[in-house]
Amino acid sequence: MKLTSTLALWILTLGCVKAQQPVAPPVESLLAVKPATDGKVWGALVYATNDIKGLTGSTEVAPTDFADIPGRLGKVFPFQRFEILGQHLQDVFREYESWVVPTKDLFLKVDSKGPADGGGMNLHLQFWRDQQVLVKTDAVLKEGSPLFIGGPKWREGQLLFVLVLQKSR
Numbered sequence: 001m002k003l004t005s006t007l008a009l010w011i012l013t014l015g016c017v018k019a020q021q022p023v024a025p026p027v028e029s030l031l032a033v034k035p036a037t038d039g040k041v042w043g044a045l046v047y048a049t050n051d052i053k054g055l056t057g058s059t060e061v062a063p064t065d066f067a068d069i070p071g072r073l074g075k076v077f078p079f080q081r082f083e084i085l086g087q088h089l090q091d092v093f094r095e096y097e098s099w100v101v102p103t104k105d106l107f108l109k110v111d112s113k114g115p116a117d118g119g120g121m122n123l124h125l126q127f128w129r130d131q132q133v134l135v136k137t138d139a140v141l142k143e144g145s146p147l148f149i150g151g152p153k154w155r156e157g158q159l160l161f162v163l164v165l166q167k168s169r
Contacts, residue, residue, distance in 0.1 A: 036094040038112045038121050040166040041141065043100030044087040048079035049157030069146065069162060076148055079157055089166070092121065100163070105130055106151065108161060116140040120165060127151065127161055141165045 070082045086102030092112050101107040106129050113122035120142030127135040127149055134151065141147055143165050151159035 035096055037091045038094050038115070039092050040089060041092055041098075041100060041110065042087065042089050042164045042166060043102055043108055044162045045085045045102040045106050045151075046073065046160040046162055047083045047085050047154065047157060048073065048077050048081070048160050049083075049155065050080050051156040052081060069164075072146065073148065073160065073162070077150065077158070077160065082160075085159075092123070106159065106161070108149075108163065110163075113138070116142070119143070120145075125149075125163075143167050 073082050074080065088100050088102045090098050090100045090110070092098050092110055094112055094114075098110040098112075099107055100110060106127075109126040109128060111124040113124055116122045120140050123139050123141055125135070125137050125139055126133050129152070135149060137149075139147055141163060145165075147163040149161040149163070151161055153159075
């Protein structure tokens with residue numbers, strides 16, 4: 001009888017300890033939580049050349065906010081023809097790294113450093129080719145002011161990376 005009452009007391013104690021443990025939220029509620037973002041960026045890998053034969057004939061175009069990107073690129077880089085090889089629209093997460101991946105070989109890692117004085121975002125950028133970092137820099141990206149990064153020479157021209165802060169809607 002004593003053994004049975006001790007066993008009952010032990011089971012009752014175990015039940016109380018288990019009841020005091022917090023209950024984990026359902027998986028569905030964890031998936032519904034979205035990380036905070038500082039905005040969206042559009043990134044594109046552009047092939048710049050003076051040789052019309054080197055173009056692949058891609059019909060992709062710049063975002064409507066910046067239809068004048070080829071004209072702006074022509075003022076900065078010594079090329080006459082620009083073709084978008086790949087593009088990607090990406091949220092810039094406040095506490096997590098973001099990746100702008102217009103192609104499988106070349107991509108941009110974006111880390112938000114918060115809002116910039118006078119508007120825009122402070123960013124830490126890393127331009128990658130496969131597993132190698134080509135360029136690391138800090139930049140302020142503002143609406144209406146795209147960022148151009150000169151990449152490696154390629155074919156008869158050069159690869160360029162364009163980053164545009166999307167307008168707040």
